[in-house]
Amino acid sequence: MSSNQPVKKPIEILFSYAREDEKLRDELEKGLSVLKRQNRIVCWHDRQISGGDPWEQAISSHLDTADIILLLVSRAFIASDYSNRVEVRYALERHEKGEVRVIPVILRQCDWHNEPFAKLQALPRDARPVTDWSNLDNALYDVVSGIKKVVVELEKGQ
Template identity: 40%
Template sequence: MKKIFISYSSVDEKYKDQMISHLSGLKHRGVIETWHNRDIIAGDVKSDEIDQNINQASVILLMVSPDFIGSSYCYGHEMKYAIQLHEEGRARVIPVMLRPCDIEGAPFDSLKSVPEKKWISQYGDKDSAFLEVVEQIKESIKETVPKKELVAKKDCAHKSSFFEWLNDTEVVLKSRATEVIKLDDIYIYPDLRGLDSDDESFLEVSSARLPESEGYTLVLGEEQSGKSALAKSLYKDAFSSGKKPIFIDAENLNESDIICLCDKEIKRQYNNIDCLSEIVPAERFLIIDNFASVSLNKRHQNILLDSIEREFSTCVILASDSFQYVIPDIEGMARFSVKEICNYSAPVG
């Protein structure tokens, strides 16, 4: 089922309702579901909820009117984010021309808009106008590519050198079946266990769940236990699910300002993003490897961890198992759930 996100000004509520009515056929057939800001549940954080649903959408409708253009949130936030997703090939943006206004030079000016001949408000038979929009949505749904398939085909978002590093197994492997063996070809997510318990009930289903939930996790492991391979796999899966992960090797971490650190890494990792402020909070996912090698003193480590909490709702830090002995001395680690990588073992019997 495809999600249709509707971005509109509250002044155009009646047009939004008419649009939803005309989408009822597709909804009843289980082809689509719709979402707009009136669907926010009381108590939810508005901007995060909106960003999450834009990110999940296959088609984004921009309900264009003078009030839409005049809205700093519709035009400056929702529309900007929608265009970014469209340019990355992760969603289709359709400008729906509601009421006459000046759109010359708008970011969506070059996109195919509907209706093509005149604004919906100028139609005597508005049902015919909305039917044109429905037909365009049907075409767009056929063209959308699943996000994981898109990433598998070609990654245009990342620097080529960084993308090659993500796929590097970092060991020499040979096979008659293929010239190059990538990390995805051989990697299996390990299980994680609470640090202070040997109880089997503490086993997680898989470390692959880490990108799916918010929170702060410290993953400890022995030397050669696969911590860096786990970091790479988490990065790729987070990106495939629509997040914008940022990887930092703590061996190169020499300051406590997470924004400056991320801005440097973003320029090294991404082609189409320049700084952390361009990534909406709901999409941010921070991964720090080799944290036991960080050169910062404990005071600056705490400053770093505090700044991470301000900027990220999801962070995974990986470190050698010896790091567990200094955790009590670092106050900022108190918010982290501590896990250890379970060693692979053969079944008994």
């Protein structure tokens, strides 16, 4: 059975994070599995860069094409010169132009309130750090629910 409906491309989500937060990134990505299986999203992070590939070029390319950029915020993320000098700056430039949705996800308690992305609505609810929740699953569910709302908004605009 053929449909005249155009095939919607999946929403591309890029994770911008510090290496120290890789386990939390993995857990968050697992929480997005249903949307991935439904082919509504594709996720990308720098661990998907193949050996021998130019990593800066790969990151730049995905920063250019992402529909949603998740900033996984922690002390390590804020301390990363590369994250702040390149990824955050470019993500916010694209966000200001309406080309991408940037969502800060507060993983750990840190001094993020004076960062350039502090003006954006953060997840989880009330910007309560994921690691401060008594149950990690509840925190990640709250984050995934917030991301899903943005995915639905972007799908309506396609």
